Amino acid sequence: MAQKNNHTTLQETNLDNIAGDILRPVGLNIKFHAWMGFLTLTLLACLYAYWIQFNEGLIVTGLRDYVSWGMYLASFVFFVAASLIGMLISGVLGLLGQDWIKPIARIAEIIAVAFAAVAGLVIVSDMGRPERLPYVFMYGRIQSPILWDVTVVTTYLVISLLLWFIPLLPDLAIAKTRMHHAPKWLSTVYNFLSLKWTHHPDQYKILFRTTRILLILVIPTAFAIHTVTSWLFAVNPRAGWDSTIFGPYFLTGAFVAGAAGLILAMYFFSKNYKLSSYITADHFNKMGKLLLLTAIVYLYFNINEFLVPGYKLKTADAIHLKELFTGHYAWLFWTVQLGGLVIPILLLLFKPMRKPLPLTIIALVVFIGSWFKRYLIVIPTMEHPYLPKQFVPAEWIVYEPTLIETAITIGPLIMVLMIITILSKLFPVVPIWEMAGMGEDETNDHKKAE
Amino acid sequence: MSDESSNKVPNNQNTNSRKSRRDFLKSIGYTGAAIAAGGAAIYTGYRYEHAKGKSGMVTVLTNDNRLVQVPIDQIHEFKPDPHALQKRGRQGLEGRRWVMVIDLAKCRNARKCVEACQSAHHLRPHEYHINTLIMQDAPNTAPYYMPKPCQHCDNPPCVSVCPVDATFKRQDGIVLIDNERCIGCRFCMAACPYSARMFHWQEPVLAQEYETSFTEYDVELNTPQRKGTISKCLFSADRLRENEMPYCVTACPNSVFYFGDENEDAVTNGTTKETVRLSQLLKQNAGYRLMPELGTQPRVYYLPPKNRLFDAPDKELTGNHSTQTT
Structure with a gap:
């Protein structure tokens, strides 16, 4: 494996081989066009749904005065959650000196960038007056958690974008002369974006120093984005949200969703881009362990979140929990809790389940379960206000998402896929220079200096 | 009356932009009175026509409690300033x-x-x-x-x-x-x-x-x-x-x-x-x-609902989720 070649002198043939492997899928082929065409058509359909909502008002959704936040908010929480994987991989594991993350760190950043970039749009789709979005900046009140959320999500997006781009610089310089099969403009773009990178040791020193600062910054920022997102709910005096552990509860849940998302992407790239000698079975095994660890921590917070109010059964909490455990949401709740959390934990304890294919299947279930988990956090609480719901039309009592609402919810997901496709198809997804061991002397110097 | 309206909403004439807006409204008011209907001044015209039948002058109570007479064609609709309302x-x-x-x-x-x-x-x-x-x-x-x-x-x-x-x-x-x-x-x-x-x-x-x-x-x-x-x-x-x-x-x-x-x-x-x-x-x-x-x-x-004057509602009829669709 490439990253094991510590302290070996840089061999041009080695670099050629690695660059050849990693750059082979880069470029615009017929598959890319077909896939992007499909995504564009789907997105247009979703945008048409949004156009209807924009004209008719949110009446076209299942939202009404009691359940005034629904699928859009659940989806927003999910998007912010999924974007946190960038911080967990590059930030936490990277700073801990876990070198095995090198080939997958960039994929994690791509996921982070894609989900963080679109999360804001999900919120705009929920707004009754989207054209007044600038008011948030013009008349913003610092007391409102929405202001905190806007601030930290934007910050996180910028840091994640830099954490994707800066380590890409050496690769752009390597790739610009080797893109024989790609269109010429792509080489020009690479040349421009590589910012005159010459692989000079001083450049690597700057790169390491910058990345290190960003990695340190990204940890509190990522904690902040999901903690603040949880506070959008926890600051409201409602049963099911009125919880002091909502911050860590959301944060650990985010790591589960993000780790699952990363495993899905890893599987796709290792198979489709034929990168299995870089994204190896060992990486899947380690990611399986990471998913297991995060899921266990999340389970711990789930137990806290349900057992403690369930023990006391205060009136409003009792109604809420009954609805989840045995009521209207019971089937969804138990499917998500058991199928999306408990059973994956049990399976992941066994090594064969952490092989690429079984792990990917488990990750897919966990990933979908994570979305529905957010649905269960947002909606049942809104359906049970303190005062009775009376003298309103029957459809106001229980929330049922509409088709238009579903299409508008799918739209941002399509955009995420588009961003991931573009970033992974036009640029190398695995860092070539790190695989080839370039700049390692500078890293070691830097580490000694620390 | 310019006196009257500026008393009611003092910051009406504070700035040039508001002043020009007032002038604009005033001109609309004249036009409306003249042609009896049209655009944003329909109401003004209506009021003018309504009052014209009675007399050429109208008695108005000012803010400082004086009764004054004003020619009806001098009257224009009082339009609240949106900024003042806010x-x-x-x-x-x-x-x-x-x-x-x-x-x-x-x-x-x-x-x-x-x-x-x-x-x-x-x-x-x-x-x-x-x-x-x-x-x-x-x-x-x-x-x-x-x-x-x-x-x-x-x-x-x-x-x-x-x-x-x-x-x-x-x-x-x-x-x-x-x-x-x-x-x-x-x-x-x-x-x-x-x-x-x-x-x-x-x-x-x-x-x-x-x-x-x-x-x-x-x-x-x-x-x-x-x-x-x-x-x-x-x-x-x-x-x-x-x-x-x-x-x-x-x-x-x-x-x-x-x-x-x-x-x-x-x-x-x-x-x-x-x-x-x-x-x-x-x-x-x-x-x-x-x-x-x-x-x-x-x-x-x-x-508290103690000694209620009216019968308690029939629970069967009302239930918890009564609906009244219209």
Whole structure:
């Protein structure tokens, strides 16, 4: 494996081989066009749904005065959650000196960038007056958690974008002369974006120093984005949200969703881009362990979140929990809790389940379960206000998402896929220079200096 | 009259831009009077034609209590300055602390309060600023009717979470919503434990009328209502400015509502017009507030449903999820 070649002198043939492997899928082929065409058509359909909502008002959704936040908010929480994987991989594991993350760190950043970039749009789709979005900046009140959320999500997006781009610089310089099969403009773009990178040791020193600062910054920022997102709910005096552990509860849940998302992407790239000698079975095994660890921590917070109010059964909490455990949401709740959390934990304890294919299947279930988990956090609480719901039309009592609402919810997901496709198809997804061991002397110097 | 209107809304002529706007309106007023109809001045023309039949002069009471005569063709419609409306709407009435007391013993769910409110604020029958609920505190206690307006909390969760200062607390205790500012995020609805707020999921019921006859937005009445924004009980801030009691209070046929000023320690019954001491009323009847444990400090007090004047509602008929679709 490439990253094991510590302290070996840089061999041009080695670099050629690695660059050849990693750059082979880069470029615009017929598959890319077909896939992007499909995504564009789907997105247009979703945008048409949004156009209807924009004209008719949110009446076209299942939202009404009691359940005034629904699928859009659940989806927003999910998007912010999924974007946190960038911080967990590059930030936490990277700073801990876990070198095995090198080939997958960039994929994690791509996921982070894609989900963080679109999360804001999900919120705009929920707004009754989207054209007044600038008011948030013009008349913003610092007391409102929405202001905190806007601030930290934007910050996180910028840091994640830099954490994707800066380590890409050496690769752009390597790739610009080797893109024989790609269109010429792509080489020009690479040349421009590589910012005159010459692989000079001083450049690597700057790169390491910058990345290190960003990695340190990204940890509190990522904690902040999901903690603040949880506070959008926890600051409201409602049963099911009125919880002091909502911050860590959301944060650990985010790591589960993000780790699952990363495993899905890893599987796709290792198979489709034929990168299995870089994204190896060992990486899947380690990611399986990471998913297991995060899921266990999340389970711990789930137990806290349900057992403690369930023990006391205060009136409003009792109604809420009954609805989840045995009521209207019971089937969804138990499917998500058991199928999306408990059973994956049990399976992941066994090594064969952490092989690429079984792990990917488990990750897919966990990933979908994570979305529905957010649905269960947002909606049942809104359906049970303190005062009775009376003298309103029957459809106001229980929330049922509409088709238009579903299409508008799918739209941002399509955009995420588009961003991931573009970033992974036009640029190398695995860092070539790190695989080839370039700049390692500078890293070691830097580490000694620390 | 320029004198009169500038007295009423002092900052009308503060800046050049406003002055030019006034001039513009004035010119529209003349045109409207001359051609009797047209554009935004239809109403002016109507008034002019109406008065012309009687006399060439009209008697007007000025702000300093003088009766003066003015040629009718010199009259132009008083149009409130939107900035002035906003400013006074956000400040509130100085020295007042409005308070409402709801006597649950007298409510029989006549829903006249609801209707009066909906008619004043241009709402559909299922869009509520005030709703009357059927409450039952425990399985073995009798059900009772409870009118539920906005509680106008002194520690309002809705105001804390609003990202753009669209909903705000005034010095006279009223929590208002500015639908020209509201971005429709509905955070305030999520924050309100009393489900007091409503959202315009669709065009408001009078949307077409708003299009044909332009009315300046008054934050104290929250009309014209707007699609995609929040609306809520305003304690009828526009009525209070005119020294009148709120729409719901005066509409009640069963003397359920008391309304008044906490600073004066006096509340007046909307039906009987009897004025009583607020502190005594609350003390003698063991007045209480909704969900005091949440720390929201409501400005609406309830008197317990003791010795109810009307039969308790039939639980079979009403249930918990009664519907009234229209």
